[in-house]
Amino acid sequence: MNIIECDDLGRSFGPTVAVRSVSFSMARGAFLGLLGRNGAGKTTLLHMLTTLVAPDHGDARIDGASVRSEPKAVRAAIGMVFQDTALDGQLTARENLTIHAALHGLRRREAAAEIARSIAWADLEEAADRPTRALSGGMRRRLELARALMHRPRLIILDEPTLGLDTQGRRDLWRRIAGLRESGLSVLMTTHNIAEAEACCEIGVIDQGRLVARGSPAELSRRHGGMGLEEAFLRLTTPGPRDTALPLHAPTDEGRIRRIAR
Amino acid sequence: MTALSRDRGPLRPRIIWIMCWRELLRYRRDRSLIFGALSRTVLWLVILGFGLGATLREIEGYSYAQYILPGVVTLNILFASLQSAMALVWDRGTGLMRAMLVSPAPMFSVALGKILGGALVAMIQGSIPIAFAPLIGLELSPSDLLPALLVMFAMGVTFTGMGVILASRTRTFEGFGGISNGVIQPLYFLSGAIFPLKGIIGGVGFLDLPETLRAELRDRGLYAIGGGWVVELPDWLRILVQCNPVSYFLDLLRFNLIGFNQLPLGLGLATTLILPVVSVLLATRAMAGIRRIEAPPARSR
Numbered sequence: 001m002n003i004i005e006c007d008d009l010g011r012s013f014g015p016t017v018a019v020r021s022v023s024f025s026m027a028r029g030a031f032l033g034l035l036g037r038n039g040a041g042k043t044t045l046l047h048m049l050t051t052l053v054a055p056d057h058g059d060a061r062i063d064g065a066s067v068r069s070e071p072k073a074v075r076a077a078i079g080m081v082f083q084d085t086a087l088d089g090q091l092t093a094r095e096n097l098t099i100h101a102a103l104h105g106l107r108r109r110e111a112a113a114e115i116a117r118s119i120a121w122a123d124l125e126e127a128a129d130r131p132t133r134a135l136s137g138g139m140r141r142r143l144e145l146a147r148a149l150m151h152r153p154r155l156i157i158l159d160e161p162t163l164g165l166d167t168q169g170r171r172d173l174w175r176r177i178a179g180l181r182e183s184g185l186s187v188l189m190t191t192h193n194i195a196e197a198e199a200c201c202e203i204g205v206i207d208q209g210r211l212v213a214r215g216s217p218a219e220l221s222r223r224h225g226g227m228g229l230e231e232a233f234l235r236l237t238t239p240g241p242r243d244t245a246l247p248l249h250a251p252t253d254e255g256r257i258r259r260i261a262r
Numbered sequence: 263m264t265a266l267s268r269d270r271g272p273l274r275p276r277i278i279w280i281m282c283w284r285e286l287l288r289y290r291r292d293r294s295l296i297f298g299a300l301s302r303t304v305l306w307l308v309i310l311g312f313g314l315g316a317t318l319r320e321i322e323g324y325s326y327a328q329y330i331l332p333g334v335v336t337l338n339i340l341f342a343s344l345q346s347a348m349a350l351v352w353d354r355g356t357g358l359m360r361a362m363l364v365s366p367a368p369m370f371s372v373a374l375g376k377i378l379g380g381a382l383v384a385m386i387q388g389s390i391p392i393a394f395a396p397l398i399g400l401e402l403s404p405s406d407l408l409p410a411l412l413v414m415f416a417m418g419v420t421f422t423g424m425g426v427i428l429a430s431r432t433r434t435f436e437g438f439g440g441i442s443n444g445v446i447q448p449l450y451f452l453s454g455a456i457f458p459l460k461g462i463i464g465g466v467g468f469l470d471l472p473e474t475l476r477a478e479l480r481d482r483g484l485y486a487i488g489g490g491w492v493v494e495l496p497d498w499l500r501i502l503v504q505c506n507p508v509s510y511f512l513d514l515l516r517f518n519l520i521g522f523n524q525l526p527l528g529l530g531l532a533t534t535l536i537l538p539v540v541s542v543l544l545a546t547r548a549m550a551g552i553r554r555i556e557a558p559p560a561r562s563r
Binding site: 147 | 359
């Protein structure tokens with residue numbers, strides 16, 4: 001059985017179609033990256049897979065459980081790291097983990113052991129009793145990843161996990177994510193960073209609410225011009241404002257810019 | 263598979279407790295809440311109480327500061343309850359709530375824990391003016407305090423629940439700020455907190471009598487001697503006060519704290535018993551609805 005079976009999943013917000021129709025499956029132990037521009041529909045797709053948003057049409061099964069009819073089983077099967085921090089800044093790292101343990105029904109003794117393990121895994125022993133608002137971005141991300149793993153999910157979902165991290169923080173987080181992949185955990189992540197996508201075993205390219213291509217980074221590159229993943233991505237997706245806009249100091253605007261500057 | 267994915271019931275004591283604990287921890291670390299309660303107490307009870315009290319002298323045989331003490335307690339409870347609920351707006355956008363929404367924890371327990379925690383914080387905040395009771399000539403025994411604390415807790419549950427209902431439907435702080443101001447102030451001013459429904463105001467000399475004699479006179483229905491004037495609210499204002507649930511909580515609280523009431527105590531008791539339950543049921547339902555109305559931030563869609 002696949003860890004994810006997604007069939008014609010779609011969602012609109014008023015007149016805006018966020019996800020048009022997405023169907024895909026993901027094998028257990030796979031590491032799939034969803035690559036797309038900002039606004040392509042990646043986050044909405046993840047929110048539907050995690051039961052945060054109800055789909056308008058279609059269904060998805062996570063570890064065999066339907067996001068529509070068995071949301072509780074879906075939530076028990078997944079661990080989620082959000083794009084923005086989802087911690088209580090006034091509480092310490094340990095307290096945030098304690099709440100998570102209770103929400104996932106871990107018994108006291110089991111929770112204590114898991115909290116200690118998670119703190120050690122995230123290298124936060126010295127910072128465990130500091131309010132999380134006082135932690136660096138990298139430390140908070142490690143804590144969130146450790147928290148998402150604490151209840152031993154079958155699928156870990158990461159929504160642009162390296163967003164806002166410095167080079168060291170990004171590298172450290174990637175080292176940990178690579179460790180998860182090696183341990184056989186199924187990982188689904190979104191990114192709009194080509195370098196990060198290249199590190200995934202498999203990539204799904206999302207554009208305008210649709211999954212437009214899927215394959216390994218090498219396959220996608222080969223199938224779409226053979227000029228690397230970035231070129232393949234640009235060929236597969238709708239040009240954004242950045243791709244069509246004139247350069248900032250275009251010759252035609254030079255005089256006008258000078259006038260404004262004066 | 264975690265324990266919760268196997269459990270079916272919506273009532274999970276450990277989750278209720280952990281949510282309650284979270285509210286208490288957040289309260290302990292946020293000194294601005296205690297400062298706010300102290301500042302309101304000083305402003306209303308000490309400055310307004312003694313300042314306006316110098317003109318009014320007595321209301322039905324109580325000093326003005328004594329008369330408004332239950333009102334100041336109520337004001338602190340209203341503020342604390344709605345502030346606790348307001349945290350939900352932030353929590354949904356950038357805080358821990360999203361992690362709760364993707365956990366298998368039943369929202370009924372999450373909401374109940376949050377409401378009970380918010381109510382406990384509100385009760386503690388409401389107790390701050392009570393600590394000033396000796397300063398205004400009130401000596402409260404444990405038998406006065408215990409029922410008063412229960413009424414305060416019931417009020418906290420009711421208004422934290424109401425706040426949660428509002429917060430569940432509000433996506434911005436600005437929106438919630440407007441709503442809470444539009445709710446707290448009318449509820450407070452129309453509760454009889456700062457003026458009686460009717461009574462003798464400005465009586466002279468009753469407060470100068472020994473306490474035992476005053477108690478005896480009150481038992482006989484005599485609340486003022488000397489001068490003073492009888493005031494009675496216009497009908498439309500009296501009806502608004504009588505339609506306001508806070509009036510009944512406050513009246514029962516005033517009865518417990520200073521032994522004075524103006525509304526039927528039975529109605530106060532019924533309000534204290536029924537409204538918290540109704541509020542909890544509606545609030546847990548509203549919070550459970552968050553899971554289904556949640557939308558991702560616009561920029562990342």
